[in-house]
Amino acid sequence: MQNKNVETLNFEESGSIPNNPDLPVLFYQGAFKDNPEQAERIFNDNNWRNSWQGGVFDYHHFHSNTHEVLGVVSGSAKLIVGGESGKTIEVNPGDVIVLPAGTGHKRLSSTEDFQVAGAYPDGKDHNLKTDENNGRTQLLIEIKEIEVPSQDPVHGENGPLLSLWKKDE
Structure with a gap:
């Protein structure tokens, strides 16, 4: 599904990875194509903080206690x-x-x-989960309790995340 140049991707559980049962992954292709180095500043301006720059681990992992935004600053990857x-x-x-x-x-x-x-909404500290530290029931409870952020990391208060991430109550 596409909305304002945002692709949504929904995933079921996959082995030791719970994925999110309520919220899709959002893929903003080319959101900062003219100035990719501004991604971190814009995330911070939109209250996605506790930011960092680096790579992505070469093993499956997830965070059960917060959402995460990743903006490509340089290079390319699969x-x-x-x-x-x-x-x-x-x-x-x-x-x-x-x-x-x-x-x-x-x-x-x-x-x-x-x-x-x-970066993470409200600057939340993230945990690191892999298949080695996966207690399924508790993780699913924790994941479902995470609130939807108040701002889209790219577009702020008017961004598509706010309409695409509506949880069923």
Whole structure:
């Protein structure tokens, strides 16, 4: 599904990766294509903080206690999102992926200069979950309790995340 140049991707559980049962992954292709190095500043301006720059781990992992945004600053990569049975996505400078809590992600390959800026709503500290530290029932409860952010990391108060991430009450 596309909405304002945002692709939504829904995933079921995949092995040890719970994914998010309520919220889709959002893929903003080329959101910052003219100025990819501004991704971190814009995330921070939109209250996605506790930011960092670096790579993406080369193993499946997820965060059960917060959502995460990744903006490609340089280079390109193939990422798999949603666990082993997920979807492979090619990302390039300016692309942004918003991962709802519980969504698996892994770098399959990348150029040597691949770098992303990452951040979390309200500057939340993230945990790191893999198949080795996965208590399924408690994780699913935790994932479902994470609130929808007050702002879209790319477009702020008027962004598509606010309409695309409506939880069923």
